[in-house]
Amino acid sequence: xxxxxxxxxxxxxxxxxxxxxxxxxxxxxxxxxxxxxxxxxxxxxxxxxxxxxxxxxxxxxxxxxxxxxxxxxxxxxxxxxxxxxxxxxxxxxxxxxxxxxxxxxxxxxxxxxxxxxxxxxxxxxxxxxxxxxxxxxxxxxxxxxxxxxxxxxxxxxxxxxxxxxxxxxxxxxxxxxxxxxxxxxxxxxxxxxxxxxxxxxxxxxxxxxxxxxxxxxxxxxxxxxxxxxxxxxxxxxxxxxxxxxxxxxxxxxxxxxxxxxxxxxxxxxxxxxxxxxxxxxxxxxxxxxxxxxxxxxxxxxxxxxxxxxxxxxxxxxxxxxxxxxxxxxxxxxxxxxxxxxxxxxxxxxxxxxxxxxxxxxxxxxxxxxxxxxxxxxxxxxxxxxxxxxxxxxxxxxxxxxxxxxxxxxxxxxxxxxxxx
Amino acid sequence: xxxxxxxxxxxxxxxxxxxxxxxxxxxxxxxxxxxxxxxxxxxxxxxxxxxxxxxxxxxxxxxxxxxxxxxxxxxxxxxxxxxxxxxxxxxxxxxxxxxxxxxxxxxxxxxxxxxxxxxxxxxxxxxxxxxxxxxxxxxxxxxxxxxxxxxxxxxxxxxxxxxxxxxxxxxxxxxxxxxxxxxxxxxxxxxxxxxxxxxxxxxxxxxxxxxxxxxxxxxxxxxxxxxxxxxxxxxxxxxxxxxxxxxxxxxxxxxxxxxxxx
Numbered sequence: 001x002x003x004x005x006x007x008x009x010x011x012x013x014x015x016x017x018x019x020x021x022x023x024x025x026x027x028x029x030x031x032x033x034x035x036x037x038x039x040x041x042x043x044x045x046x047x048x049x050x051x052x053x054x055x056x057x058x059x060x061x062x063x064x065x066x067x068x069x070x071x072x073x074x075x076x077x078x079x080x081x082x083x084x085x086x087x088x089x090x091x092x093x094x095x096x097x098x099x100x101x102x103x104x105x106x107x108x109x110x111x112x113x114x115x116x117x118x119x120x121x122x123x124x125x126x127x128x129x130x131x132x133x134x135x136x137x138x139x140x141x142x143x144x145x146x147x148x149x150x151x152x153x154x155x156x157x158x159x160x161x162x163x164x165x166x167x168x169x170x171x172x173x174x175x176x177x178x179x180x181x182x183x184x185x186x187x188x189x190x191x192x193x194x195x196x197x198x199x200x201x202x203x204x205x206x207x208x209x210x211x212x213x214x215x216x217x218x219x220x221x222x223x224x225x226x227x228x229x230x231x232x233x234x235x236x237x238x239x240x241x242x243x244x245x246x247x248x249x250x251x252x253x254x255x256x257x258x259x260x261x262x263x264x265x266x267x268x269x270x271x272x273x274x275x276x277x278x279x280x281x282x283x284x285x286x287x288x289x290x291x292x293x294x295x296x297x298x299x300x301x302x303x304x305x306x307x308x309x310x311x312x313x314x315x316x317x318x319x320x321x322x323x324x325x326x327x328x329x330x331x332x333x334x335x336x337x338x339x340x341x342x343x344x345x346x347x348x349x350x351x352x353x354x355x356x357x358x359x360x361x362x363x364x365x366x367x368x369x370x371x372x373x374x375x376x377x378x379x380x381x382x383x384x385x386x387x388x389x390x391x392x393x394x395x396x397x398x399x400x401x402x403x404x405x406x407x408x409x410x411x412x413x414x415x416x417x418x419x420x
Numbered sequence: 421x422x423x424x425x426x427x428x429x430x431x432x433x434x435x436x437x438x439x440x441x442x443x444x445x446x447x448x449x450x451x452x453x454x455x456x457x458x459x460x461x462x463x464x465x466x467x468x469x470x471x472x473x474x475x476x477x478x479x480x481x482x483x484x485x486x487x488x489x490x491x492x493x494x495x496x497x498x499x500x501x502x503x504x505x506x507x508x509x510x511x512x513x514x515x516x517x518x519x520x521x522x523x524x525x526x527x528x529x530x531x532x533x534x535x536x537x538x539x540x541x542x543x544x545x546x547x548x549x550x551x552x553x554x555x556x557x558x559x560x561x562x563x564x565x566x567x568x569x570x571x572x573x574x575x576x577x578x579x580x581x582x583x584x585x586x587x588x589x590x591x592x593x594x595x596x597x598x599x600x601x602x603x604x605x606x607x608x609x610x611x612x613x614x615x616x617x618x619x620x621x622x623x624x625x626x627x628x629x630x631x632x633x634x635x636x637x638x639x640x641x642x643x644x645x646x647x648x649x650x651x652x653x654x655x656x657x658x659x660x661x662x663x664x665x666x667x668x669x670x671x672x673x674x675x676x677x678x679x680x681x682x
Contacts, residue, residue, distance in 0.1 A: 381543070395490060396529065396546070396547075399490075399503050399504065399505065399529075399546070400505075400544075400546055402503045403503040403505035403506060403541065403544060406502065406503060406505070406506045406541065407506075407540065407541045407542070407543075410540050
């Protein structure tokens with residue numbers, strides 16, 4: 001890795017998610033112990049990814065932006081490309097986006113597009129292609145605008161998950177992406193290359209599942225926020241995978257943290273919590289909660305299933321894995337309900353918190369079914385939080401979260417200590 | 421545990437007002453309501469100290485203090501912070517043991533809290549990002565109508581016609597009110613329309629929570645008889661009103677302080 005990656009942790013901690021690393025990154029001293037810690041490694045995640053992308057670019061590897069978990073990363077990797085997640089998590093770029101997009105649109109879409117307009121996401125700027133999907137209407141129409149000034153390949157995502165013709169259409173769309181990547185980057189994507197990329201991605205998913213599984217413990221060795229920090233915006237970085245293994249080893253041997261067992265175990269579902277937009281996660285965990293399971297696109301949702309390495313047709317194997325992702329754009333999205341049922345039991349969640357980005361119509365409507373599942377079938381309290389990237393409602397969200405925890409600990413044990 | 425000798429206090433630091441209640445055992449011996457203004461810390465001190473003073477007590481006499489409300493974690497006076505949702509539930513149940521639902525409309529929040537038979541919070545609904553249908557909403561509307569906040573309740577009784585204010589968003593409703601004024605709609609009718617729009621919002625939360633009677637109304641807006649009437653009409657039942665609806669949160673906090681003093 002880059003020789004200066006280790007000493008960026010100080011500034012990386014609160015850095016703008018997509019700002020490039022500052023040039024003086026080699027100026028301060030660094031100790032090897034810090035370099036070895038997986039936690040510190042992922043605190044530098046954006047910087048690490050930046051170094052990796054710059055390095056890849058200089059070796060003529062294409063950078064391919066993705067904005068959704070439906071984008072089959074394996075195909076991009078099989079084309080020699082680097083798949084980078086471009087989802088925006090910053091409120092700062094939203095005003096610029098609103099010159100083009102309606103104000104009443106999901107903050108993730110606006111933030112992402114705002115980065116494009118202000119040219120402030122270095123990963124988007126260096127991307128040779130953006131792979132887009134017809135998921136929600138907001139993204140679909142935003143991609144049209146982005147395509148005016150950026151190379152965008154749109155995949156049409158069918159939305160009837162249990163319909164065999166819909167699946168065949170998705171297979172066709174993956175073939176079209178393969179053809180696009182081969183032509184654009186002048187490469188041959190062989191079945192063996194896809195299998196190799198699938199092997200890497202399966203390993204990454206398996207390692208991340210293993211880390212997530214540590215949260216099943218009575219007193220987990222890490223917080224939900226710490227687990228979230230292990231998510232990288234670039235998949236398949238060899239050092240990341242090594243650090244995952246290291247982290248699992250270190251965390252498994254951690255002594256039980258008593259504080260963790262007294263916290264309220266929360267299953268967080270709903271919209272993705274992309275880098276920079278972790279405010280609600282922090283509010284939950286600062287209010288006495290512990291997010292033991294994150295059932296969303298930045299948590300378990302996209303890593304629950306692997307790609308079948310033994311399938312005769314690796315393209316169909318890819319199509320199958322990705323088509324199963326239970327996003328609220330699917331209809332009917334019964335897989336989400338089934339997974340929520342299983343995960344609530346597996347992680348022994350005491351309540352379900354459903355995060356909805358403002359104007360995210362599909363998750364907003366689906367919250368009705370999630371509430372029904374939680375309250376009427378699982379008999380755990382349900383709290384829906386609808387918000388955007390601006391912190392103006394943080395105090396109000398905290399009231400609701402703390403009150404939820406108070407109802408669960410009716411002896412008011414979760415009362416927050418006052419400022420001394 | 422015998423708490424009758426103990427003095428405890430609750431301080432509810434809201435966005436518009438800060439309220440303190442002093443209990444001896446289960447009896448309210450003093451209370452005070454002050455505007456929060458720019459500092460929740462000093463408002464808490466002011467409300468608490470003058471309540472203590474009127475009871476002839478000093479800080480040292482109080483065995484436990486619980487803070488609640490928007491500023492609950494920003495005071496060093498209290499040993500613990502509990503949310504206003506729990507405190508309003510506890511306070512309302514103490515005043516009305518039969519209560520099953522609490523409707524609390526404060527300065528910038530409106531909440532509906534459903535209670536279990538034994539008085540615990542079972543579920544609650546609360547406005548999300550905006551001040552629609554809250555004390556602040558009425559303040560803005562009173563200003564737009566060039567009327568004193570306190571006279572809204574009386575003026576609403578003089579309405580001659582039911583009109584519908586379709587926006588509950590403070591900003592949109594204000595423009596709607598300005599447009600109605602320009603059309604020559606009597607102020608009284610507009611005020612009644614505003615009260616009905618608040619009632620409609622509360623009714624929506626009640627339905628969503630499947631909450632039922634008896635209802636108790638707490639928070640500063642419960643002092644506006646026009647809103648109370650509109651809510652009663654919409655719910656089709658009378659609501660129970662505390663003598664001093666603003667101090668219910670602080671009362672709940674003081675009761676929790678009494679249960680958990682050490």
